[in-house]
Every structure is written in structure tokens, then in C-alpha cells.
Amino acid sequence: MLNFLLTGTSSNGVLTIQLHRPEALNALNTALLRELADTLDNAAADSAVRAVVITGGSRAFAAGADIREMADLDLLGVMNDPRPQYWARISAFAKPIIAAVNGFALGGGCELVMHADIVIASRDARFGQPEIKLGIIPGAGGTQRLIRAVGRSLASQMVLTGEPITAQRAYDAGLVSELTEPELTLERAQQIAASIAAQAPLAVRQAKDVLLRSQETHLAAGLAYERKAFTLLAATEDRNEGIQAFIEKRRPEYKGR
Numbered sequence: 001m002l003n004f005l006l007t008g009t010s011s012n013g014v015l016t017i018q019l020h021r022p023e024a025l026n027a028l029n030t031a032l033l034r035e036l037a038d039t040l041d042n043a044a045a046d047s048a049v050r051a052v053v054i055t056g057g058s059r060a061f062a063a064g065a066d067i068r069e070m071a072d073l074d075l076l077g078v079m080n081d082p083r084p085q086y087w088a089r090i091s092a093f094a095k096p097i098i099a100a101v102n103g104f105a106l107g108g109g110c111e112l113v114m115h116a117d118i119v120i121a122s123r124d125a126r127f128g129q130p131e132i133k134l135g136i137i138p139g140a141g142g143t144q145r146l147i148r149a150v151g152r153s154l155a156s157q158m159v160l161t162g163e164p165i166t167a168q169r170a171y172d173a174g175l176v177s178e179l180t181e182p183e184l185t186l187e188r189a190q191q192i193a194a195s196i197a198a199q200a201p202l203a204v205r206q207a208k209d210v211l212l213r214s215q216e217t218h219l220a221a222g223l224a225y226e227r228k229a230f231t232l233l234a235a236t237e238d239r240n241e242g243i244q245a246f247i248e249k250r251r252p253e254y255k256g257r
């Protein structure tokens with residue numbers, strides 16, 4: 001039984017996960033984060049799920065970690081906090097994640113956005129790392145992923161002042177790949193997810209893995225890694241199917257083998 005997530009899988013292989021704690025602007029308390037990690041673990045094992053959309057509500061994607069819950073933690077509490085393990089499981093999810101962002105994506109909410117492979121945002125979305133205003137700093141990758149997403153100057157400004165940026169600024173900086181009208185954000189994210197879900201699953205998985213690797217290695221190692229993954233795919237049935245379907249001018253039928 002899910003408390004803080006609404007989920008649904010469409011016939012085209014897209015699992016949509018909606019964060020649902022509207023009374024706290026979807027603040028990511030530990031129970032919600034655990035549910036999200038569990039749901040993604042299940043989705044990883046389910047071959048019917050080929051891409052995932054994560055969304056929130058109209059006012060907030062997620063307003064960060066739950067500040068009331070954080071208030072109860074002392075040094076030992078933070079040291080023994082299980083949350084980093086949940087974040088690690090979200091980060092290890094091997095299928096594509098598309099974030100559909102309306103309203104606030106702050107603190108842990110912005111960090112969750114940065115766990116997505118593709119970010120689609122409503123024109124009214126706001127992105128920020130306001131932790132400095134609470135006397136803390138981002139703790140779920142905010143400094144490390146933001147600097148890679150938007151560059152040092154803007155990342156430093158956001159983390160050091162805590163001031164959010166507009167969706168337009170996030171789009172211009174590369175954090176977001178498309179802007180939409182508010183009522184179309186989820187639909188557009190689901191369209192993109194469906195288009196990914198129609199591709200060969202093993203190729204999609206390798207592509208995500210190789211893209212992510214580029215942020216953790218230098219160019220020569222990244223190129224070698226890419227070539228290994230490219231070579232590996234030569235052993236798949238879907239590679240033959242994709243090429244044959246092109247030659248025969250028909251739609252490929254991928255089987256994930």
C-alpha cells in the first residue's frame with residue numbers, strides 16, 4: 001500500500017509516479033523517499049516498465065526534504081539517517097526517468113529532478129537549493145549535480161544565496177530540456193517516455209549508462225566505455241531486428257533480447 005505516491009503503468013510501457021503529500025508541498029519525508037526507492041526497485045524488475053515519469057502536484061513538484069522531520073535529528077541521527085541509501089537506489093535505477101515539474105522544485109525536490117535523465121518543466125516552475133537559509137547545505141547531490149548541470153557560477157549563486165531560479169533560466173542553463181504550459185507538462189513528459197519505451201530496451205539501458213558515465217570520467221575513458229557498450233549490443237537480437245526493420249521499411253518489434 002502506497003501512502004505518498006500514486007502510480008500507474010500505461011500499456012505503452014510508461015510508469016508514472018506522482019509524489020502526493022499535498023499538505024506539505026510534497027516535502028520528501030523518509031517514508032516517501034523509501035516508497036519511491038521501493039517503487040523504482042519494483043519497476044527495475046518489471047519488464048513491462050520501460051521508462052518512468054516522476055511528477056508532483058500543480059503547486060509543487062517537491063519543496064525539499066521534510067523540514068519538520070529534520071528538526072528532530074541531531075548529529076547521530078543525521079549520521080545514521082537511512083535516506084542516503086534511498087537516494088543511492090534512486091540513482092542506481094537503470095531505466096530512463098523523465099521529471100515533469102510544475103511549481104516548486106526546491107532542495108531535495110531539485111535534487112530529485114537532477115536524478116532524472118530528462119527534465120520537462122512548466123513555465124511556472126521554480127528550481128532552487130535553499131538549504132543555506134536553514135543553516136545547512138544540500139545533502140543529496142545538490143552541489144555536485146547542479147554544478148555539472150548549470151556550471152559553476154549559477155550553481156554557486158543558487159547554493160550560496162538559496163535564491164531559486166525561474167523555469168526559463170533553468171531551461172537556458174540546460175537543467176531543463178523543454179518548457180511547456182502548466183497543464184501540458186505531464187502529458188509532454190509521458191509522450192517523451194513513450195517514445196523512449198518504444199526503443200530497444202537493452203540499447204536504452206546502455207545509452208543511459210554511457211551518458212551518465214560521461215559525467216564521472218575523462219573523455220578517453222568515456223569513449224572506450226561507449227565503444228564497449230556499442231560492441232555489446234551487437235550480440236542482441238533487437239539490434240538485428242532494428243537494422244532489418246529499417247531495410248524492410250517496417251516498424252521494428254523489439255523483445256528486449
Ligand code: CAA
Pocket residue numbers: 023024025027028063064065066067068104106107108109111130131134137138139140142
Ligand atoms: N518541509 C516540511 N513542510 C513543508 C516544506 C518542507 N520542505 N515546504 C513546505 N512545507 C509545508 C509548510 O510548512 C506548510 O504547511 P502548513 O500549512 O501546515 O503550515 C505547507 O507546506 C505550505 O507551505 P507554505 O505555507 O510555506 O507555502 P508558500 O506558498 O507560502 O511557500 C515555499 C512555498 C516557498 C516552497 C515554502 O513552503 C518553503 O520555503 N518551503 C521550504 C523549502 C526548503 O527550504 N526546502 C529545502 C529543505 S532542506 C533539504 O531539502 C535538504 C536536502 O537537500 C537533503
